[in-house]
Amino acid sequence: MNIGVVGLGLIGGSLCKAIKENTDHAVFGFDKDFSINSYAVMDGSIDAVLDDSNINECDYILLCIYPKATIEFLREKAPFINSKAVVIDCGGIKRAICDECFALSDEFNFNFIGGHPMAGLHHSGYKYSKATLYKDASMILTPKNTDDIVLLEKVTAFIKSIGFSSVTVTTPDKHDEIIAFTSQLAHVVSNAYVKSPQAKVHKGFSAGSYKDLTRVAKLNENMWAELFMENKDNLIFEIEHIINALSQYKEAMENEDTETLKALLKEGSDRKKAIDN
Amino acid sequence: MNIGVVGLGLIGGSLCKAIKENTDHAVFGFDKDFSINSYAVMDGSIDAVLDDSNINECDYILLCIYPKATIEFLREKAPFINSKAVVIDCGGIKRAICDECFALSDEFNFNFIGGHPMAGLHHSGYKYSKATLYKDASMILTPKNTDDIVLLEKVTAFIKSIGFSSVTVTTPDKHDEIIAFTSQLAHVVSNAYVKSPQAKVHKGFSAGSYKDLTRVAKLNENMWAELFMENKDNLIFEIEHIINALSQYKEAMENEDTETLKALLKEGSDRKKAIDN
Numbered sequence: 001m002n003i004g005v006v007g008l009g010l011i012g013g014s015l016c017k018a019i020k021e022n023t024d025h026a027v028f029g030f031d032k033d034f035s036i037n038s039y040a041v042m043d044g045s046i047d048a049v050l051d052d053s054n055i056n057e058c059d060y061i062l063l064c065i066y067p068k069a070t071i072e073f074l075r076e077k078a079p080f081i082n083s084k085a086v087v088i089d090c091g092g093i094k095r096a097i098c099d100e101c102f103a104l105s106d107e108f109n110f111n112f113i114g115g116h117p118m119a120g121l122h123h124s125g126y127k128y129s130k131a132t133l134y135k136d137a138s139m140i141l142t143p144k145n146t147d148d149i150v151l152l153e154k155v156t157a158f159i160k161s162i163g164f165s166s167v168t169v170t171t172p173d174k175h176d177e178i179i180a181f182t183s184q185l186a187h188v189v190s191n192a193y194v195k196s197p198q199a200k201v202h203k204g205f206s207a208g209s210y211k212d213l214t215r216v217a218k219l220n221e222n223m224w225a226e227l228f229m230e231n232k233d234n235l236i237f238e239i240e241h242i243i244n245a246l247s248q249y250k251e252a253m254e255n256e257d258t259e260t261l262k263a264l265l266k267e268g269s270d271r272k273k274a275i276d277n
Numbered sequence: 278m279n280i281g282v283v284g285l286g287l288i289g290g291s292l293c294k295a296i297k298e299n300t301d302h303a304v305f306g307f308d309k310d311f312s313i314n315s316y317a318v319m320d321g322s323i324d325a326v327l328d329d330s331n332i333n334e335c336d337y338i339l340l341c342i343y344p345k346a347t348i349e350f351l352r353e354k355a356p357f358i359n360s361k362a363v364v365i366d367c368g369g370i371k372r373a374i375c376d377e378c379f380a381l382s383d384e385f386n387f388n389f390i391g392g393h394p395m396a397g398l399h400h401s402g403y404k405y406s407k408a409t410l411y412k413d414a415s416m417i418l419t420p421k422n423t424d425d426i427v428l429l430e431k432v433t434a435f436i437k438s439i440g441f442s443s444v445t446v447t448t449p450d451k452h453d454e455i456i457a458f459t460s461q462l463a464h465v466v467s468n469a470y471v472k473s474p475q476a477k478v479h480k481g482f483s484a485g486s487y488k489d490l491t492r493v494a495k496l497n498e499n500m501w502a503e504l505f506m507e508n509k510d511n512l513i514f515e516i517e518h519i520i521n522a523l524s525q526y527k528e529a530m531e532n533e534d535t536e537t538l539k540a541l542l543k544e545g546s547d548r549k550k551a552i553d554n
Contacts, residue, residue, distance in 0.1 A: 189523070253513055268471055
C-alpha cells in the first residue's frame with residue numbers, strides 16, 4: 001500500500017520509520033519545513049514527498065500536525081483524496097478535530113477516523129523520531145460509527161502492523177474526558193510543580209519522587225496550549241478537582257487534624273492500588 | 278566497628294544489608310517486631326540483636342524509625358550510649374527530631390547528627406530491603422555545628438563506605454524547607470491526582486505521564502501523616518503555591534486567553550530546563 005504521512009515531527013517521523021521498518025508499504029511524507037522532507041528521503045524514512053499529484057494514490061493518510069492545522073489541511077486536500085482511502089489524524093484532542101473531519105469525509109466521500117497514539121517523549125521534532133516509539137503502545141481510535149466492524153478490523157490490523165500493541169476504540173467525547181486526566185492534567189501539574197521558589201535550590205535533596213513529578217514539565221507550549229484550549233471544559237474540571245483534593249490535605253494540617261490527614265492519604269493510596277494493581 | 282541499627286524496615290533493613298555487603302563491621306539490629314530480628318539474624322543481615330547490654334559497644338547507632346519514636350528511643354537509651362558514639366537518625370523531617378536529640382546528646386555526652394537518606398521505594402518493610410538501595414544516592418546530614426570538620430569528615434567517610442555516592446550537609450531548617458518541595462509535595466500531589474473520577478476508567482488511555490505522576494500515590498499513610506504534621510508550615514506553603522499556580526492555567530482557559538496560557542506553560546518549561554539541565 002501507499003501511506004501518506006503529514007507532519008514529520010516526533011509522531012509523524014516515528015510513524016514513517018516504524019512503517020518502513022515493519023512493513024513493505026511505500027511512504028509519502030510531507031513537512032512544511034522542506035529541509036526535513038529532504039532529510040527524510042535521504043535517510044530512507046520516506047520514499048517520496050507527498051504532494052497533490054500522489055496524495056490520490058494513498059490508501060492511508062496519517063495527519064500528524066496540530067489540531068487546527070489538521071482541519072485546514074484536510075479542508076484543502078479533501079478533493080484530492082481517493083474514495084477508498086482512510087484518513088487518520090494523531091492529534092491529542094478528538095472532538096474539535098472529528099466534528100470537522102467527519103463532515104469533510106462525508107462531503108468528499110472518504111473514510112476519516114480520529115486517532116491518538118499513546119506514546120511520546122519530552123522532546124519533539126524529527127531528530128528525536130524513532131521506529132520503536134510505538135512499541136508496546138496503544139492507539140486510541142474514534143471512528144464515526146463504532147459499529148463499522150469491517151472498517152475497524154481493517155484499520156486495527158494496519159495499526160498493529162506498524163508496531164502498536166493494541167487499539168482502544170472510543171468516542172471523541174470519552175477520549176477528551178479521559179485524556180484531560182491521563183495526559184493533559186499530568187502536564188499542567190508537572191509544569192506548575194517546578195514554579196516553587198524551592199525548585200531553584202533543591203540539588204542534593206531529590207529522590208525519585210521529584211524526578212517523576214517533574215519529568216513532563218518541559219514541554220512545547222504552543223502545541224499544548226492549543227490542545228488545552230480545545231479541551232478546556234474537561235481540563236478545567238480536572239484542575240478544579242485536584243485543587244479541591246489538595247486543599248483538603250492543607251486544611252487537615254491547618255486544623256492539626258492528623259486523623260483526617262491519614263484518612264485522606266489512605267483514600268488516595270487505596271484508590272491507586274485499586275486502579276493499577 | 279560495631280554499628281547499631283534501630284528499626285528494620287525498608288530503610289534500616291537496607292542499611293544493615295549494605296553495611297554487611299560493603300564493610301567488615303558488626304551490625305547489631307533491633308526491630309519492635311521480634312520475628313524480623315530473628316529473620317535478620319538468620320539471613321545474615323545482622324550479627325546480633327541490639328539490646329541494653331551491647332548498645333554501649335556501638336560506634337555508630339542508626340535510628341530508622343518514625344520521628345516521635347526516634348525521640349522516645351533516644352530519651353530512653355541515652356544513658357547507655359558510649360560517649361564516643363555517633364548517633365544518626367534517618368527520619369524524613371529534621372527540625373523536630375534534631376531539637377530534641379541535640380539536647381539529649383549534650384546532656385548525655387555523645388554525638389548526634391540528623392540524617393536523611395535520599396532513597397526509597399513505593400513499598401515498605403524489611404522484605405523489600407536490599408543492599409543496593411543506597412547506590413548512587415545522597416545522604417543529607419544536619420549536624421549540630423556545620424563547622425565541626427573532624428566529625429563531618431569521619432561521618433562522611435562512614436556514610437560513603439556503606440555505599441552512598443555523596444553527602445549533603447545542611448541545617449534542619451533548610452532540610453525541612455526543601456524536602457517539603459522535593460518529596461512531601463510530590464507524595465501529596467500524586468495521592469491527590471488519583472482521586473479524579475476519571476481515574477477509575479483510564480485503562481488504554483495512559484502513556485508515561487500518568488504513570489509518573491501517580492507512582493508515589495500508594496504510600497504508608499501513618500508514616501507520611503506524621504512527617505507532614507511535623508513539617509506542616511513548609512508543606513502548607515508548597516501546597517498553597519501549587520494551588521495558586523494551577524489556578525492561573527485554569528483562569529487563562531476560562532478567559533479564553535491562549536497567550537497567557539502559553540506564557541504560563543513556557544515559564545514552567547523554562548524553569549525545568551534551567552534547574553535540571
